[in-house]
Amino acid sequence: MAGALDGIRVLDVTIWQQGPMTTALLADFGADVIKVEGPDTPDPGRSLVRYEPRPGGPNAYFETHNRNKRGIVLDLRAEKGREVFYRLVERADVVVQNFRRGVARRLGIDYETLSSINPRLVYASASGFGLEGPDAHRPALDPLAQARGGVMSVTGEPEGPPTRTFNGFADQIGAFLLAYGIMVALFHRERTGEGQMVDGSLFQATIAAQAFNITSFLMTGTYAGQPIPRISRRLTSPLWNHYKAKDGRWIMLGMAQLGRYWPTFRQVMHEATGVLLEPEHISIDWMRTHPGDLMQLIAKLDELFATKDAREWLELFRSRDLLCEQVQDYSQVVQDPQVLANRMIVEYQHPAHGSLKMVATGVNLHRTPGSIRRPAPQFGEHTEEVLLEHGFTWEEIEELRRQGVIGPRPNA
Known part of the structure; x- marks a missing residue:
């Protein structure tokens, strides 16, 4: 069955969770997402966040955020690597990156550069605190956004300390919103032919998730009607x-x-x-x-x-x-009858680990449903395949490999 996003090609230059989850959502509905990693800088999610019950078991973190993608290894710090990337951009619909502010420009893969190559490009930037303001350059991970965004101040009993909600809350909300923004930009492009830049941040995601609560504070000085941020259940x-x-x-x-x-x-x-x-x-x-x-x-x-x-x-x-x-x-x-009846958890075949279960895409299209069709890519698994599709010859590919522009390095 054709996916709703069949024919849409996405270059994914993201790591950790917010960015990779954004592109995984697009991949679920058929977009061809190509994950781009550096030769000696793989996504830290491959190794730094592991919860497998036994050594060599499935990496739930990386599989969740990178399912349905192809993966290539390309050195964007090398001039030849950027030239390769530019050739990929020519045929891309979307580029997603979550570098700290200024890094994309230094690498020569900022919106201005890439849109000059492909004016129809939708370019998405996922950041910690937004692209403007005094802290635009600061990095952030999920708990920092929960802290600064006020989530921790309104979570838990008043007698206890500020409390985080589940791990990855800001990442997941940020991913949902950025994927939504990309889809709106693609719809605009369908009507006008114009590409554009889209940006979202972990910080903004936490604010957006509390839209009513914070708006209530702005309008009334209360916390969604409560006089204080956290009220004991004994007064609820x-x-x-x-x-x-x-x-x-x-x-x-x-x-x-x-x-x-x-x-x-x-x-x-x-x-x-x-x-x-x-x-x-x-x-x-x-x-x-x-x-x-x-x-x-x-x-x-x-x-x-x-x-x-x-x-x-x-x-x-x-x-x-x-x-x-x-x-x-x-x-x-995971055994709830409603979860099972509505296929909120699905099963797929992993080439190394056999049958695995995973949480499905969180929205259902009845004509063109999303699906989990392939596992997360191995490091550089599809490098040659992708380059051949983009017109590179085997001779060019071997020369790029000899120069260290593509393929993992021994210490990666």
């Missing part, structure tokens, strides 16, 4: 809260409309425990003006939830259309 809505069940599992309630859901919830709790909760009516104003009573109510609910297993509570609440879910760990998530 009883219907927008989590409780520990008898079996040690946690239940999350997610009912924002207190007036709509509180009467039914109150009745269910009465039927299940014999306790009729007070007050009879509850509202945002009541919670704001009765903090002591609210804390007592949450404490009482903690006691009541501890009388039944999580599954019992789920069945009771769902039978009355009350919104709730169990907090699941990863071992439960």
